Amino acid sequence: MVAETPAIETRQLTKVYPGFWKSQQVAALTNLNLTVRRGEIFGLLGPNGSGKTTTIKILLGLINPTAGEALVMGQPGGDQDTRRRIGYLPEESYLYRFLNARQTLDFYARLFNMNRTQRRQAVDYYLDFVGLDPQVRSRRIGPYSKGQTRRVALAQALLNNPDLVIMDEPTSGLDPVGMLEIKNMILRLKQAGKTVLLSSHQLADVEDVCDRLVILYRGKVELEGALSDLLEVKDVFQLEGRNIDAALQERLLTLAREAGAIELKTGRPRVRLEDLFKRLVESKRRGEAAAAGR
Ligand SMILES: Nc1ncnc2c1ncn2[C@@H]1O[C@H](COP(=O)(O)OP(=O)(O)O)[C@@H](O)[C@H]1O
Numbered sequence: 092m093v094a095e096t097p098a099i100e101t102r103q104l105t106k107v108y109p110g111f112w113k114s115q116q117v118a119a120l121t122n123l124n125l126t127v128r129r130g131e132i133f134g135l136l137g138p139n140g141s142g143k144t145t146t147i148k149i150l151l152g153l154i155n156p157t158a159g160e161a162l163v164m165g166q167p168g169g170d171q172d173t174r175r176r177i178g179y180l181p182e183e184s185y186l187y188r189f190l191n192a193r194q195t196l197d198f199y200a201r202l203f204n205m206n207r208t209q210r211r212q213a214v215d216y217y218l219d220f221v222g223l224d225p226q227v228r229s230r231r232i233g234p235y236s237k238g239q240t241r242r243v244a245l246a247q248a249l250l251n252n253p254d255l256v257i258m259d260e261p262t263s264g265l266d267p268v269g270m271l272e273i274k275n276m277i278l279r280l281k282q283a284g285k286t287v288l289l290s291s292h293q294l295a296d297v298e299d300v301c302d303r304l305v306i307l308y309r310g311k312v313e314l315e316g317a318l319s320d321l322l323e324v325k326d327v328f329q330l331e332g333r334n335i336d337a338a339l340q341e342r343l344l345t346l347a348r349e350a351g352a353i354e355l356k357t358g359r360p361r362v363r364l365e366d367l368f369k370r371l372v373e374s375k376r377r378g379e380a381a382a383a384g385r
Pocket residue numbers: 108109117118119137138139140141142143144145146
């Protein structure tokens with residue numbers, strides 16, 4: 092069987108932004124080789140200025156590479172038919188302040204030539220998917236919070252039911268709960284069989300969702316691999332459990348020492364402050380929802 096073409100493939104992709112003087116040129120990407128398989132969540136990570144947005148813009152055909160190749164589902168970036176199968180969440184979304192969420196999505200649905208019935212269905216389906224509060228859907232977008240605006244922009248990116256979803260810094264500016272919700276949405280996109288390319292400069296944002304990732308630094312790949320491989324400390328074994336009293340702890344330690352284990356450490360696990368915060372807010376929200384339902 093012929094292997095399926097990757098969702099994204101770049102070969103020796105290079106971008107130099109011109110400057111008036113040669114010394115002002117910026118090498119934003121240098122010989123970038125990426126392969127994103129279909130159906131996976133791929134993280135494009137790196138600090139600000141490392142070339143993430145440049146990579147995405149080339150994949151979308153918004154800018155041309157200086158050298159090298161960028162293929163999306165086997166076609167050069169910017170190919171018209173391929174563009175229709177991509178959903179794009181830009182780093183900054185510019186939405187019309189005076190339209191409400193429904194009108195905004197309806198406007199884009201028209202561009203995809205959907206009829207009235209299809210539009211109404213798609214608009215509500217995707218606003219549900221991104222979890223935009225039904226109460227604000229008919230209010231104009233101007234005063235929306237950052238999280239609400241991000242949701243509308245994401246719904247817009249999904250409106251044409253794309254196979255590949257490209258998100259540039261999807262969690263930037265969101266609070267931890269908003270971040271968690273975006274992560275859950277990304278996992279649901281994967282469950283629906285979609286490929287997701289996601290860029291971020293905040294590793295914790297994407298740590299739980301990526302199957303594989305690269306870390307860029309000044310336009311070059313510094314690290315790449317499967318998330319589980321990169322983060323697992325391979326030569327350390329951990330044991331965790333309940334009902335382990337002091338006597339049992341001592342026995343386990345003695346056994347381990349006698350068997351030659353070294354650098355033994357014991358202690359109690361800690362939760363991350365982020366998780367503690369999320370649990371708190373979620374239980375508050377559930378309480379409010381239950382009270383409102385009564
Ligand atoms: N239009 C442009 N003209 C000149 N330099 C640019 C342009 N866009 C980006 N750059 C530079 O290219 C480098 C990579 O930028 P970018 O791809 O936006 O990084 P990231 O998205 O990882 O923050 C940065 O040094 C940035 O200043």
